[in-house]
Amino acid sequence: MSLTLEQVKSKSNKRLVGLQPVVLAATLALIERCYKRGVPIVITQGLRTIEEQEALYAQGRTKPGSIVTNAKGGTSYHNYGLAVDFALLLPNGSAVSWDLKRDGDCDKATDWGEVVDEAKELGFEWGGDFTSIKDAPHFQMSFGLTISQLRAGIKPSETALAKAQAKIEIYMKECNDVKAEKANFIVNGVKQKDGLFIDGTVYVPLRTAGEALDATVGWNKDTKTATLTRKV
Incomplete structure (x- = not known):
């Protein structure tokens, strides 16, 4: 993809x-998540x-054009x-598509379906x-309110907004890419291998560490408990 996320x-x-x-916030998160999945989108309508x-309703009724709403x-x-409406952003960065069957990233899943999956996870x-x-291009957050309530001036409650x-935030945190790097570790001055450095923590195979410490490694499959016992 030639275009950056920004x-x-x-x-x-x-x-x-x-x-x-x-x-x-949800819309920006949706754009970011779809981009990372290889499916760039563009918001075609917001407020x-x-x-x-x-004026849009009059189109195709009392004004020229086809009915669009x-x-x-x-x-x-x-x-x-x-609410927002979206379209798929094509590789040239200017044209868009509303093709519900398009699989531009060739992962055997429709791009449209991937966007919908991400949107629902975000609460849309x-x-x-x-x-x-x-209305396939349409996503909305009603916060439990009907159109009649909104027309009456009722606004989303603070509780509903906080939950959304x-x-x-939880979904985006869960989706953050976790980077793992190989790491060596030293036991009693002897360099070992097969460790992993993930998010500030070094993880090592228990058996490798046990053998280096001349300890016995055990595993209880019923309680799913690993034990490390030093030899006397």
């Missing part, structure tokens, strides 16, 4: 303005004002900064799961 993120910047902060929604002004989660609801009209933020 370059991919920059292509969505204009569509991120006005998103509810937790939704913004959409009620006026913009009304069935949501009137005020009836879309986009109108409250709680997917428009492809809607029971009435499917925590889910994002």
Whole structure:
């Protein structure tokens, strides 16, 4: 992939303005996770004002063009900064695709499906799961609120926001790449091998360490307990 993560993120910047902060955090995390999976995406729609929604709804009805939405002004989660739409970013860095069957990274899984999997892990609801009209490019976070409640001025509770933020942080922490390096270790002045250095800690094979210390290594398969006993 010729584009860096920052370059991919920059292509969505204009569509991120006005998103509810937790939704913004989840969207940025989604872009990053998809990039690491080899599936770069671009956000094509974020906050959409009620006026913009009304104009979009009129298209194909009272104005020229084809119908692109069935949501009137005020009836879309986009109108409250709680939803985003996306497209697959193609290798040239400028063209996009809405092909649900595309497998650009050749891993025998559709790119679209990979994006949906990541989005759901981050707490998004997917428009492809809607029971009435499917909306495959659409992700939203309702925080348990209906459109009627949002129209009445009710905002997501602090508890709901905190839970959503925590889910994002936990998932991203779990997804962080863990780097392991080979490491030697010395026992009584004798260099050993087969150790691993992971996240600031050296891990060594117990049998190797035991033999170097002239100790007996045991294993209880029932209690799954390893023992290291020095010979007398």
